[in-house]
Amino acid sequence: MGSRKAYEIAFVGLKHGEHEFTYNLQDEFFNEKANELVEGMNAHVKLLLNKHKDFMLLKFQTGGTAKANCDRCGNELTTNLWDEFSIVVKLVENPEEMNAQEEDADILYIARSESHLEISDWLYEFVLLSLPTQNECGIDKEGTSLCNTDVLIKLAEMKSQADEPKVNSIWKGLEKFKDN
Ligand SMILES: [Zn+2]
Known part of the structure; x- marks a missing residue:
């Protein structure tokens, strides 16, 4: 219960305007969410939440590092995470109906009576999306492969x-x- 609360934002108590939250996510966070074992993850996510009267703009900036293996030779590599994702959360009377109609995955409707926003799924998804799809040792200054x-x-x-x-x-x- 305690760990779930850590990824809940009580937006109802926030003033209009921008608020910053930071999250440091290690292996345990990903292992809890995924069936696969994740190792060597050290992700940082900065969330900028801009609160307006009827909607909130959430901008997630991912950073930090993750361990990976070279696709060619299997060497262990440290890859840098960096990306940005935006979500719009709209406060409406009929969120279920609106969510069913909405085709944009980056827009979420919630009821006006809601007070908290659970963001752990977004944190998980966005960090995984920030992982490079290809990992290679690369080359040194002389152009020689480091594999x-x-x-x-x-x-x-x-x-x-x-x-x-x-x-x-x-x-x-x-x-x-x-x-x-
Ligand atoms: Zn390699």
Whole structure:
């Protein structure tokens, strides 16, 4: 219960205008939300909430770092998170009806009687969306790949070994046709 409250904003008590919130999200936060085990996450999210009379503008800025593995050689890398996401929360009389009609995923309707906003799903989603889809060791100043060359050579060897029998069996199969 205590951890859930940490991601609840009691917006009803906020004055009109901008308010800033910061969240530091480590592995435990993501492991609680996901079925997969997340390791090496150290995300920071700054939320700027601009409160107006009938709506709130939420701007999430993600930062921090995450651990990843190079797509080519498997080296462990530290990737930087950086992105921005905006959500508009509108206070209306008929939120269910309005949400059903709304096609924009960045607009949410809530009842005028609401007083709190639970934001942990957004925090989770936006940090995951900030992760790079491709991870590579990159190159140094001289333009040399920083990948682990021993691993790349091993992988190339394994690949050619795995390909060989397949190629042979295809040719053998074709030769059979040739004889007929
Ligand atoms: Zn690499």
